[in-house]
Amino acid sequence: MGFFKNLFNGLKKTKETLSKKLSMIFGRGELTDDFFDDLEAILIGSDMGVQTTEEIIDDVRAKCKKSHIKTQNEFTEILKQSILDILESGVKAEEEYPMAVLVIGVNGVGKTTSIGKMANYYKQQKKEVMLVAGDTFRAAATNQLVEWANRAKVKIVKQNEGTDSASVVFDGLTSAKAKNMDVVLIDTAGRLHVKENLMEELKKIDRVVDKTWAEVNYKKYIVLDATTGQNAISQVKYFNEAVGIDGIILTKLDGTAKGGVVIPIINELHVPVVFIGVGEGIDDLRPFDAKEFVDAII
Amino acid sequence: MGLFSSLSEKITNIFSKLTRRGKLTESDIKEAMREVRVALLEADVNYLVVKQLISSITEKAVGEKVLKSLTPGQQVIKIVNEELTAIMGGTNAKLNVASNPPTIILMCGLQGAGKTTMCGKLGLNLRKQGKKPLLVACDIYRPAAIEQLQVVAKSINLPVFEKGTQDPVKTSKQAIEYAKQYGYDTVIIDTAGRLQIDETLMNELKNIKAAVGPTEILLTVDSMTGQEAVNVSEEFNNQLDITGVILTKLDGDTRGGAALSISQVVKKPIKFCGIGEKMSDLEPFYPDRMASRILGMGDVLTLIEKAEQAVSQEEAEKLEKKFRENSFTFDDYLSQLENLKKMGGIQNILGMLPGMGALKNVQVDEKQLQKNKAIIQSMTPKERNNPEIIKSSNRQRIAKGSGTTIQDVNQLIKQFEQTKELMKQMKSKKGFGKMPFNIG
Numbered sequence: 001m002g003f004f005k006n007l008f009n010g011l012k013k014t015k016e017t018l019s020k021k022l023s024m025i026f027g028r029g030e031l032t033d034d035f036f037d038d039l040e041a042i043l044i045g046s047d048m049g050v051q052t053t054e055e056i057i058d059d060v061r062a063k064c065k066k067s068h069i070k071t072q073n074e075f076t077e078i079l080k081q082s083i084l085d086i087l088e089s090g091v092k093a094e095e096e097y098p099m100a101v102l103v104i105g106v107n108g109v110g111k112t113t114s115i116g117k118m119a120n121y122y123k124q125q126k127k128e129v130m131l132v133a134g135d136t137f138r139a140a141a142t143n144q145l146v147e148w149a150n151r152a153k154v155k156i157v158k159q160n161e162g163t164d165s166a167s168v169v170f171d172g173l174t175s176a177k178a179k180n181m182d183v184v185l186i187d188t189a190g191r192l193h194v195k196e197n198l199m200e201e202l203k204k205i206d207r208v209v210d211k212t213w214a215e216v217n218y219k220k221y222i223v224l225d226a227t228t229g230q231n232a233i234s235q236v237k238y239f240n241e242a243v244g245i246d247g248i249i250l251t252k253l254d255g256t257a258k259g260g261v262v263i264p265i266i267n268e269l270h271v272p273v274v275f276i277g278v279g280e281g282i283d284d285l286r287p288f289d290a291k292e293f294v295d296a297i298i
Numbered sequence: 299m300g301l302f303s304s305l306s307e308k309i310t311n312i313f314s315k316l317t318r319r320g321k322l323t324e325s326d327i328k329e330a331m332r333e334v335r336v337a338l339l340e341a342d343v344n345y346l347v348v349k350q351l352i353s354s355i356t357e358k359a360v361g362e363k364v365l366k367s368l369t370p371g372q373q374v375i376k377i378v379n380e381e382l383t384a385i386m387g388g389t390n391a392k393l394n395v396a397s398n399p400p401t402i403i404l405m406c407g408l409q410g411a412g413k414t415t416m417c418g419k420l421g422l423n424l425r426k427q428g429k430k431p432l433l434v435a436c437d438i439y440r441p442a443a444i445e446q447l448q449v450v451a452k453s454i455n456l457p458v459f460e461k462g463t464q465d466p467v468k469t470s471k472q473a474i475e476y477a478k479q480y481g482y483d484t485v486i487i488d489t490a491g492r493l494q495i496d497e498t499l500m501n502e503l504k505n506i507k508a509a510v511g512p513t514e515i516l517l518t519v520d521s522m523t524g525q526e527a528v529n530v531s532e533e534f535n536n537q538l539d540i541t542g543v544i545l546t547k548l549d550g551d552t553r554g555g556a557a558l559s560i561s562q563v564v565k566k567p568i569k570f571c572g573i574g575e576k577m578s579d580l581e582p583f584y585p586d587r588m589a590s591r592i593l594g595m596g597d598v599l600t601l602i603e604k605a606e607q608a609v610s611q612e613e614a615e616k617l618e619k620k621f622r623e624n625s626f627t628f629d630d631y632l633s634q635l636e637n638l639k640k641m642g643g644i645q646n647i648l649g650m651l652p653g654m655g656a657l658k659n660v661q662v663d664e665k666q667l668q669k670n671k672a673i674i675q676s677m678t679p680k681e682r683n684n685p686e687i688i689k690s691s692n693r694q695r696i697a698k699g700s701g702t703t704i705q706d707v708n709q710l711i712k713q714f715e716q717t718k719e720l721m722k723q724m725k726s727k728k729g730f731g732k733m734p735f736n737i738g
Contacts (some may be wrong), residue, residue, distance in 0.1 A: 041345050041346075041349075044339055044345050044525070045344075045345050045346075045525050046525065047342075047524040047525050047526070049340065050336050050339050050340050106522070106547070106550070107410070107412065107547060108409070108410025108411060108412055108520060108547075109410055110409065110410060138446070139414075139445070139446040139447075139448075139449030139450050139453075140442040140443075140445035140446035140448075140449050141442075141446075143441070143442035143445055144440070144441045144442035144443075144446075146442075147441030147442060148441065161449075192547065192549060192550040193550070193551075194549075194550055194551045195549075225410060225520070225522075227408065227520070227523050227524060227526045227527075227530070228520070228522050228523065228524055229342030229522060229523060229524025229525060229526075229527075229552075229555070229556070230340055230341070230342050230524065230553070231342070231522040231550065231551070231552040231553070232522075232524075234551055234552075252408075252409065252410075252493075254493065255408070255493040255494070255495060255526070255530075256493075256494075256495060256526065256529050257524075257526040258525075258526075261524060280409075280439075
């Protein structure tokens with residue numbers, strides 16, 4: 001139940017403000033243009049972006065007209081369903097073992113922390129987990145991951161700072177394969193998606209994974225910070241173009257940030273959210289549930 | 299590319315329509331403002347800030363002065379530009395310095411904003427200005443955070459004061475004593491990332507503030523932050539009364555609307571921005587330049603400054619003379635390439651030019667320039683001065699010496715001759731100025 005409480009607390013702020021705002025604008029009765037203008041502000045204000053917001057509003061407006069909506073509850077259900085439709089259009093990544101997950105993203109989104117929590121998550125499911133310290137660039141990143149490996153009591157493969165990331169990844173996968181690991185979680189250095197040389201380096205790592213362990217169920221997850229605005233769309237696009245993305249890990253949902261940017265991302269690119277991070281503790285990560293997410297934010 | 303290029307493209311498009319038509323009606327302004335609104339929202343400017351901005355700009359734009367003026371489009375651009383600049387604080391704000399050293403800088407912000415890296419960049423920047431900085435490790439929560447600061451500091455040769463996971467309030471107090479004793483005139487305190495709603499951790503910051511009385515409390519914000527930027531900066535400011543803001547990761551393609559939101563909400567200056575992974579990648583924040591960027595006028599000011607740094611006045615005059623006399627040689631070409639590199643490479647320069655947003659996806663081949671450099675360096679001094687004397691056997695030698703093919707050499711020589719031809723035609727036009735743009 002700890003999980004649940006955390007998610008709830010994490011998203012409570014979001015929920016409070018959104019439904020408070022909704023009831024404020026609903027209090028005036030009629031579903032006028034002003035009402036929809038206010039709704040637009042609410043959705044844009046949760047980082048859903050101009051275009052997706054417009055699409056949602058058009059959809060909701062049409063449905064409201066069709067079914068003669070009178071109460072706030074009826075309206076909320078329609079709004080939720082509209083957003084849910086988008087969220088569920090993401091194609092889920094299947095979890096078969098052995099599985100290797102390459103964790104990628106821009107700087108400071110919480111890649112290393114997410115890996116620590118994922119290690120714990122799979123460990124609790126009785127999987128054999130190994131971490132690979134592929135971030136050889138950021139100062140002390142390896143030590144940070146070692147700390148997480150200790151906390152989750154899982155194995156880790158590392159080399160010295162400054163060594164070629166691809167070679168650490170090669171070592172890690174070779175070792176994981178030999179030791180029959182179920183889950184390999186590969187950390188990478190944060191990189192801005194527009195830095196071509198760094199994206200080339202990532203492609204190299206990607207090729208190494210493919211070659212070193214061709215049979216493994218290989219997934220690439222991008223980590224997104226819930227406080228990020230529309231730039232998250234650009235991040236997903238670039239990383240997707242470089243190596244292909246199978247899923248999103250949405251972090252830092254324990255603040256007041258809404259993480260609403262995943263809605264336009266899924267709307268546009270149909271990449272599913274896999275995990276959400278709702279706190280700093282090792283247990284503060286859970287699989288994404290679209291319905292729960294919508295219920296929690298509206 | 300340019301920091302705000304996507305947004306500037308949009309607004310440029312809107313206003314180019316207005317500018318073409320010459321005269322400006324009320325409905326023109328309304329139409330333009332609708333577009334400005336969408337552009338700003340897509341740039342992550344907070345929706346409430348956008349609302350205020352649009353209404354104040356509309357009010358000013360629908361004035362008589364604009365309608366009567368000859369170029370109404372330009373007038374509107376000017377109004378929007380001034381408004382954005384004013385919101386972002388008007389002018390560049392410098393760091394405050396304590397009259398009684400040490401100057402104490404307290405860094406704060408959310409997780410992952412880039413505080414630890416910024417401590418290093420700030421320290422390096424201040425040392426270059428002749429200060430003697432001491433970094434203090436007060437992030438006792440994130441695994442290996444102290445070590446990260448130590449590694450960062452070591453790479454730029456700055457000392458770190460740390461007391462392990464001891465209470466950060468105590469550590470920062472001791473650090474100030476240490477600084478006084480050993481003559482450090484600037485103390486930069488790194489703290490753990492925290493949520494603005496985390497009472498315990500926000501209290502910790504308040505306690506550090508009370509204990510050391512910082513000269514500056516700088517909120518570090520990721521420039522990619524969305525609508526949330528308003529809540530974060532407002533709450534940090536309410537709790538700590540911050541003195542300024544640092545924007546990080548501006549080297550990405552974020553439109554950076556957070557800069558506008560934060561300025562509008564907390565009314566505190568943005569003092570620096572982080573523009574890369576190297577420790578020297580720190581720049582002062584100039585509101586007017588940022589506003590120009592937003593409006594598609596390009597960052598010409600920064601460009602001029604960079605050109606001035608890269609090319610001395612004397613050198614520029616010499617070059618202009620050569621252009622005029624058409625005595626431009628491969629040696630000059632080579633030094634131009636060096637200047638370009640000093641200015642941050644062609645990609646960087648294109649991003650700062652107005653109207654170059656469309657070239658965003660054009661890949662300028664910096665490798666080709668490297669190749670050209672190698673080819674020229676494989677020529678004899680005589681050949682560099684008189685390209686006409688390069689015979690085909692010479693070309694073979696040059697190709698071999700530079701690790702290129704004879705086609706590469708031919709192409710460069712042809713390009714060079716075309717450039718010279720172009721200059722001859724342009725000779726009548728006045729002054730190439732200091733801009734070394736006539737590169738191959």
